[in-house]
Amino acid sequence: MVSVMELNRLIDAASSGDPRALGRLCSVVEQGDASARILAAKLYPFGGKAWTTGITGAPGSGKSTLVSELVGDIVGEGERAAILAIDPSSPLTGGAILGDRIRMSAHSGNSNVFIRSLSSRGHLGGISTATPAMVACLDGIGFSEIFVETVGVGQSEVEIASSADTTIVVVPAGWGDAVQAAKAGFLEVADIFVVNKADRDGADATAADIDAMLEIGPETPWRPPVLLTVALEGTGVDALAAAVREHREFLVASGELKSRRRRRAAHDLSMALRGSIDKSIDTDEPTADLLDAIVTRRTDPWTAADRLLYSR
């Protein structure tokens, strides 16, 4: 538990660009205790201005390199950008730290780009409950562009779409039938498709494949573009940056941004509730009575949920 005075000091220092204070602030948020909630609640009123771009894709699709390149193209003069890289690697293998160092090196000369790796390992729902608070804090501090990078497996692509304004799905060239299943999930969340490593065989076929799947899907006001990039050489990154800007203009003009931000509010509230409930398992907090009532079957989870939400 960090004192409120110290939290205020961290906010001030981080807002004025002190990288060490920012790192410390993120550590507090990542730990997810009462201090994290105080920070997020303090900074939340000042947020809502940042554009959040989610980048997801299969392992090995080259997401990290692409994000690194994209940041340079998107961030305007005097703006600050943050990259949150959610790394499923275990600390045993050092994955998160290694990835962080590789990412850092590309922007080591640029103090306007803040990079933070979060390990998704750990306690129940660890990363899911910390990510919204981290985004809220960076937003409140004044970062105008926030990139959240996740490995697209299981539910994470849905999670990221709930937290982002624009979702980019990255697939490697040559992506085949074996991952048809994953495609279906990706199709629902992608605002922009990127076929990366486009200098490899099969890039055009992969792009055509995705295009065909979009063709047979339901008609939508925004048709996700399918772009080709070679992130390692920076090829196609300017077109991607343009697509992100175009999608942003579409969301604002169509009014869809409003419903997306509402969806994000619902997601963040769900995560906050989950965090609170998880904590109460081992404590004497008031929710503990409710859990007792469920365990002894005096009530059930659905009735309890409705009572919490609607009996005010």
Next chain:
Amino acid sequence: MVSVMELNRLIDAASSGDPRALGRLCSVVEQGDASARILAAKLYPFGGKAWTTGITGAPGSGKSTLVSELVGDIVGEGERAAILAIDPSSPLTGGAILGDRIRMSAHSGNSNVFIRSLSSRGHLGGISTATPAMVACLDGIGFSEIFVETVGVGQSEVEIASSADTTIVVVPAGWGDAVQAAKAGFLEVADIFVVNKADRDGADATAADIDAMLEIGPETPWRPPVLLTVALEGTGVDALAAAVREHREFLVASGELKSRRRRRAAHDLSMALRGSIDKSIDTDEPTADLLDAIVTRRTDPWTAADRLLYSR
């Protein structure tokens, strides 16, 4: 929306063993609307007696075959067992349906084994919100053994451990360094490790590898056994059934079952809240006001969550 009279009829018929009524009841639960909540709430008071075994593992580890074999060994005379197979395959590829048929065929002559595939594709948190209700219903109807099978990627292995009494992690023989990362997640949730396809090269090495990782981990009152099976031939399945029974006895005797059931109550409550909140995004339900307040930054998700949970 199904009428309450019809829901009562479904409960009666399903409880007395009518397979069609049971299938229909599960469909209502899977749809996740108000009828699903009524069903789950109605059946919840009668539950708490079933043993829930979660089986998770990498794709291709042979989970489905293993569960199929295990059911026969675990279910006692006159008992009823259910297998919920959560299938990440897209309906486009027919994965869920095909998997279902394969599983069904093994138990086609046995009316005491109920098998249901759930596609994890679909709307936000789709499967996560439906699974607890499905388990609660089957438990309340009188199934004494419930198996929940999921593909272990991303967060799903944590999800299943939150919903199960005993969690079995299945790894294929020859499992190598490439999945070290996943192992760390598995280590935290496994009550029993199974190295399946143990007639292949590398089975003993894989088992030794897991044993070594358990050795360097924190000491725990229950040391997960590492078992070898060849599910396709039924080899080692009796030892696995014995291990599940032993783990059950340990949980009961040590009092740990109590804290697990409490953890499950917390998980189910979180999922129920999430389901309610997600629904309220597009409706006029009371929570909608709260989402508005968050979107306009008059409050924040963490303060709102605390108010919901603690201001009663």
